[in-house]
Amino acid sequence: MNTTLSLSSLQSLIDGNMSDPGSLLGPHPINYRGTQATAIRVFQPNAQSMWVIDSANGVKRPMRRVHPEGIFEAICDESTKNHYKVEMIDKKGETTQSTDPYAVPSMFTDFDRYLLGEGRHHNMYERLGAQLRTVDGVAGVNFAVWAPNAKSVQAVGDFNGWDGRQNAASVMPSLGIWEVFVPHAKPGQKYKFRIQSQSGRWMDKCDPLAFASELPPLTANIISDINTYAWSDGDWMQQRAEFDAMHRPMNVYEVHLGSWQKGPGRTHGWLNYRDLATRLVDYCHRMNFTHIELMPISEHPFTGSWGYQSVGYFAPTSRHGSPEDFMFFVDHMHQNGIGVLIDWVPAHFPKDDHGLRQFDGSALYEHADPRQGEHPDWGTMIFNFGRNEVKNFLIANALFWLDKYHIDGLRVDAVASMLYLDYSREDGQWVPNRYGGRENLEAIDFLREFNIAVHENHPGVVTAAEESTAWPGVSRPTYDGGLGFTYKWNMGWMNDTLRYMRNEPIHRQYHQNELTFSLIYAFTENFMLPLSHDEVVHGKGSLISQMPGDMWQKFANLRLLYTYMWTHPGKKLLFMGGELAQWNEWNADDGPTWELLDFATHRGVQQCVADLNKLVIENPALHYHDFSGEGFEWVDCQNSQDSTLVYLRKGSEGHAPLLVCSNFTPVPRVDYRIGVPEMGFWKEVFNSDSEAYGGSNVGNYPGRETTGVAHHGRPDSIQATLPPLGTTIFRLER
Known part of the structure; x- marks a missing residue:
């Protein structure tokens, strides 16, 4: 039996230069001896022999080696294309049975493709990268990566001995996303994407959407299942949805x-x-x-x-x-x-060869022009927010x-560096926006979209x-x-x-x-x-x-x-x-x-x-109106000679106000008269000079009663001792 493939196309497949290996591999309709049939082809360099098994009737057909590098082909009934598996005996004598990767439909739905094309696929981390997937009962991993200017892409890792020729990805031309399913790949195995640039240079790149990586300085990614952890924070998550960021205390x-x-x-x-x-x-x-x-x-x-x-x-x-x-x-x-808050760094990324820089041989994530794409202070690349x-x-x-x-x-992190095109740059080192200004309009749009999302x-x-x-x-x-x-x-x-x-x-x-x-x-x-x-x-x-x-x-x-x-x-x-x-x-x-x-x-x-x-x-006066003038009132900010400050912090109605009295000199201020808005007892609730904190214990314990003397434009006042280089805080006890 002669192969239906040309030698030139076989060599291109072996060399890894094909953007669409699925055009040769997998099931393909052919006319065989005057009847419609299916040619099934696989590429397994480590195979000693291979068979096609018809899942419907169990018929097992041998595959002929049509190229010494490990390309096999079998001519089957037309119906076989919809339900078959391939069996391999490798050079060690071990037998495995799996789904044909090139007979597997794409993991991307039409809606996925539409959202990716629009740039609005906000859960793309459930499609790209290394996604666990089971096809016809065979568990494996679906690999997908965005590399629109690549000549070819392979998934390489522990699952194929880091020889990616049998796991070459096919490209979705309109999106520039490459995809391949690898049967029997599993969590814990290491992997990368092997990408060929248009110039023919091969690069091993980390998966931009990998869920885990090796311990540095090693750089391979690790296939991971991040959907099995049993969370126990349901109460917290329910309450978080109603968190009032304006009026709640936040000590970070x-x-x-x-x-x-x-x-x-x-x-x-x-x-x-x-x-x-x-x-x-x-x-x-x-x-x-x-x-x-x-x-x-x-x-x-x-x-x-x-x-x-x-x-x-x-x-x-x-x-x-x-x-x-x-x-x-x-x-x-x-x-x-x-x-739990985390620092997030969308402003820039490093130049490491295994990272995002020149990801597919072109300026993909960064600007090509160094006046826009390189950060002069940090030696890093700037994302192309446009x-x-x-x-x-x-x-x-x-x-x-x-x-x-x-x-x-x-x-x-570093929002200012994102907002200004001339951030840390001299004249001639930056490119103005379309209106001739220094504002990075694309970054502004990105930050707004980020916050909305x-x-x-x-x-x-x-x-x-x-x-x-x-x-x-x-x-x-x-x-x-x-x-x-x-x-x-x-x-x-x-x-x-x-x-x-x-x-x-x-x-x-x-x-x-x-x-x-x-x-x-x-x-x-x-x-x-x-x-x-x-x-x-x-x-x-x-x-x-x-x-x-x-x-x-x-x-x-x-x-x-x-x-x-x-x-x-x-x-x-x-x-x-x-x-x-x-x-x-x-x-x-x-x-x-x-x-x-x-x-x-x-x-x-x-x-x-x-x-x-x-x-x-414990005191709403110190957190309820953090962002409103209702929560703050100067009592005395003009006594620069004594370097003192006195102010009120106030909550909403019913919250007791706090009187904050600070002395920024080492000289105690004794019998210091301070105007207050209400008569009564002002209890000392905090003193930074307390001996419990290592201070000299100069203060006003337990507090001060108002004296009936107007001061600081207020109807009443107290006389207090302001500790040296210290602050004493009073709370009105109504």
Whole structure:
């Protein structure tokens, strides 16, 4: 029997140069000796012999080797094309029976194709990548990848000895998506996509939608089933849908999982997600944090990037375990009342050869023009936000973490770099938009679409923008012209406040406006106040090392800073180690210096932070109107000579107001008269100078009664002692 194929087409198949291997392989109608028949062809380089088995009647037909490289063909009845399997005896003598990959219909429905073409397939992670699939009783994996400019694509991995010729993918020309089903591929096996560029160069690329990867520096992806974990956080998820992000307290603990705590005898001391979950829950309960924010946990090749240069956008880093381990982490947090936010990095990606850069031999995810496609500061590539497929990839990725991992919020990194085409560039190094301006119109559209998709699909989830400029409406609704974020990090408050606190107290009288200026714009956005990892790296030193004065003053200044922050309008975020008054700036290899808790002064700062968190949770005056002028009122902001600030924090009707009195000098202010809005007893509910925190215990316990003397334009007043470098807080006891 002669083959019906030409030698040239066979050689093209063997060389892996075909964009449509299904045109040769699988079942094909032919005219055989005057009758209609089916030619069934397979390519199995490791096969010794092969058969076709008709599933309807069990008839077993031998396949003839038509090429020494392992191409086999059988001529069968016309009806066989709809129901058959192939059986192989490999060169080791082992027998396997499977579905013919090239007889399997596409996993993509017409609706999938339509949404992908529109760039609006928000659950594309259920189609592309490595999807577990069973066809005619045979389990395997459906591989699919977007590579529109590739010449050919193969799935390679443990399942084929990393020889992808028998698992060459076929392309959907209108979408540029390549697809192939691999029978008997299974979870736990490693894989990549082998892509041939138009120039003929072969590249082994990581799957952009892989759910798991090898432990770096190894780079292969791992086939994973992420749909079998039994979640136990139903109550949390139900309540989250009704979460009021405007009026609820939010005390966020920013954590780098790789260095928060270490474990002996482990790779680099990295703890498993499950170990970290139990430890973090206990610590957050002790410290009264309501949420944690994880620095990026998506897979990244370079540990020193802290996760901000990601390659595996859909894979939690294997440094701490498997996808199921991370699901346990989030689940355990939720069962114990702790929300989980993650850093998300859609602004840029690294240049690693196995990653997204030049993915199919062309500028696919990035801009081709380096003035648009390369970031001058970070040595990374910038996503092409004007391409529908790229926007779809990123928005689907955001929704993936909320859907599959129950993440409660996304903090979007480096938003300012996305909004401006000339970010960190000189004249001539950037390309203006179509109107000649510096705004990145495509990135703006992307951020709005991202926020709309998140809030529509996952009510109660929050988004926060790290945005350091005066861009208007970052946290305003998209229908009102805003970008649609829930919160914006208040970088202006952070910079002004730290600059003020670095001044020696004797000079602070000349810088009072650096503290008061933030209240001019405090309610123009929904602000989160961050003292993040960025404030304790790259030579800045730790927070306590930035405080002036002798040892006592440094600790007092740090407690004063935290008290001012926790009583200022806005949600709160503190990076790990800050609550310990850590002396060294953060090092990702070492993490917080937990041994410092052997000293009472450091334990005092830790307790101060825990009590401030509790104060915010228990007093609506400190969280209900964080984003509205209704929640704040100056009593005295003009006494720069004494460097004091006095203000009221207020909740809604029925909530007791709090009177915050801060003294930014080391001189106690005795019998300091303060105007109050109501007569009665004002109980001292917090004092940053308490001896419990390592202070000198100068204060007003148990509180102060009003005196009947009008002051500060108010009908009554109290006389209080303002502790040195401290804050005392009173609550009206009605």
